[in-house]
Amino acid sequence: MATTVASSLQTKSVFRDPVLLVPAVVGASLAVGWLGADRGVAGTRIAADLALSWTLVAASAVALERTRWRRSRILLAATAFALLAADLQWTSSDVLWTLGFLLEAVWGALLVHIVLTFPTGRPWSRVASVTATCAYGTAFGGQLVRAFVLPDSRDVLAITSTQRMADAVGRAQQTLGILLGLTALVLVVRRLRGLRGPAWRAQAPLLAAAAVGGAAAAVWLGWVSVTGAGFPALERLVRAVALLVPLGAVAGITWSRLSRHDASDLVVELRTGGSASLRERLARILGDPTLEVAYRLDDGRYVDADGSPRELLEGPNRAITVVTAQGREVAALVHDSALLDEPRLVESVRATAGLVLENERLAAQVRAQLAEVRASRARLVAATDAERRRLERNLHDGAQQRLVTLAVTLGLAAARTDAASSQVLSSAQDEVEEAIAELRELARGIHPTLLRAEGLDAAVAALARRAPLPVATHGSAGGRLPDAVELAAYFLVSEALTNVVKHASAKEATVRVERLAGTLSVSVTDDGTGGAQPTAGSGLAGMRDRLEALDASLVVESRPGHGTTVRAEIPCG
Incomplete structure (x- = not known):
């Protein structure tokens, strides 16, 4: 993943400036x-080659x-x-003629290479890499094999003169060219x-x-393969269509x-973006x-606009631009790596958005702190519930x-002694049994065993049965829920009753x-005097x-004389 600080732009090196190639290409093309004119080559063919070569080097310079x-x-x-x-x-030179023959189709392979690796010069995929390699092999390798068998007096590499073999190699080149062209076309469309x-x-x-050029080249190669003869007009058309690539x-x-x-437009857009978020405006x-x-x-941590933690992870085709304000990093923009090709645009946004992002950063920091407070409270509640469970188990299994x-x-002893002693022992036994009942009630208040064993529905039903007034229960939790949710719902019902x-x-x-759409709704309603307030x-x-x-949320509706309703909405996943 590329990382940039958009405050600096790469300095151009004169030694890598393709503008210097323009005079060389113009001189060579002339x-x-x-x-070509001296050898009677058609003017349209010469013009097509000159136009294509000039356009290619001009595109390189741009x-x-x-x-x-x-x-x-x-x-x-x-x-x-x-x-x-x-x-x-x-040319009239046999050596130069042979060199031109060997390189006759290499420019087409180079175009395939450009397209399948554009814009970084690295293949898009393994298939693209294989296609580009095969294009070079077909273009240069095929011509080299033909040069060994071509019956032409100007060919300095000829080992034997066999027209049939030269034609066979040529047809193989054309077939492979069509297949490679179609493969490249599919890759381009995808x-x-x-x-x-x-x-x-x-x-x-x-x-x-x-895509247009590839289709035209496939048609031309198909024509040559079927007819066995060239079609100069179509060949020139292919070169003209190839102009579209650098263009x-x-x-x-x-x-x-x-x-x-413009910078002024950026300021207006960023600061008066309507209801859109800052991220949407920047996007x-x-x-x-x-x-x-x-x-x-x-x-040093990163968060999003809601204050949630954000990791700056590496990924394909992603880049990071750091935004600073008054020399201090305030944010990082994670964007498509293609934006690195527009450094001035990124720099304009970076320079303009610094102050706005600083304000948003402060708001995000507050949200992150609130999220941390909520998480801390949740951890405290979980720790308290765990301690409640431990105390309940200790009371049940110990005292x-x-x-x-x-x-x-005491009961056994009372049965074996005289009447006076038996009465004292029985009285002591009754006191112990009352203490056991009180201890069980205390343990149930600390952490209800029934809730842990059978779930919220059974625990709520038990609360309703133990209440000293009629309590009707409706609905269901729909199965087991997270411990924290069940405990919160249980204690809400217990406190309300x-x-x-x-x-x-x-x-x-x-x-x-009731449990609907990932939320547990719990309510307790009475027909009493009302006027209840959740005071500190x-x-x-x-x-x-x-x-x-x-x-979760808690709502208390309690108008005087109209009873009270306590309702909670608890997220339960």
Whole structure:
């Protein structure tokens, strides 16, 4: 993954400037054109070769601003020279004629290489790499084999003169050329369908032109293969269509330039973007719908706009641009690597968005702190519940069991002694049994065993049965839920019913439990006097704190004289 700090742009090196190639290509093309005219070559053919070579080197020069296109620039210039080298067949020198014959189709292989590796010069896939390699093998290797058997007096590499074998090699080249052209066409179409945002802007014109050129080349090779003879007009048409490839590269660069915003437009867009989020505004400006914004906190962590942790992970075709404000990093833009080809656009956004992103960073930091507080509260609730379970088990397995044993022992002793002693022992046994009952109630309040064993529905039903007034239960939790959710719902019902008994003067109450769309709804309604308020320090206030730790909500509706309804909505996944 590429990482950039857009505040600095790469300095151009004069030694890598393809503009210096323009005079060389112009001089070489004029010399080749003069040779063609001297040998009676058709003017349209000469014009097509000159136009294509000039356009190729011009596109290489225009692409100089794209640092990632360096390999493609070299390939464009190399294609121009390969095309002119193929025209050495117009010379009277046998050696130069043979060299031109060997390079006759190499320029086409170079175009295939450009297209299947555009824009970085690296193959898109293994299939693209194999296709480009086979194109070179077919173009140069096939010509080399033909040169060994070609019955032409100008061929200095001829070992034997066999026209039939030379024709067979030529037909094999044409067949392979058609297959490779169709394969490249499929790869180009698939590539086009996968492009989005800035990559579409920069690459689509060249790839679309390549698709048209590939189809024209396949038609020409098919014609030659079927008829066994060349068709000069169609051959010139193929060269004319090949012009679209370098023109497509220039069109992509021009399209990207036209899409740039002025600095004033950027300020207005960023600060008055309507209801759209800052990420959406930046994505619209950069033309990259996949853009992500990660805000850097004071401790070095990154979060998104909601305050959730964000990892800057490596990935294919992704790049990171760091945004600073007053010399301090405030955010990182994670975007399509194609935007690296438009450094001025990225730099404009980086320079303009710094202050706005700083404000958003502060807001994101507050949200992150609130999220951490919520997570801390959730951890405290979980730790408290775990401690409740431990205390409940200790009471059940320790003190409660000892008291049960003591009560049994007292009962046995009372049965074996005189009447006076028996009465004292029986009284002591009754006291122990009352202590056991109180201890069981205490353990149930700390952590209900029934809830852990059978779930929320059974535990709520038990609360309703133990209440000293009629309590109707409706609905179901629909199976087991996370421990924290079941405990919160249980204690809500328990606290609400306790308040009904102590304060409401109610005749009856209703408990309703429903589970819908990942949310557990729990409500307790009574027909009492109403007027309940979850004041600080009250049981309902404590329940609100517990519920908020689970991102749940608590609503108390209690108009005087109209009863009370306590309702909670608890996310349960």
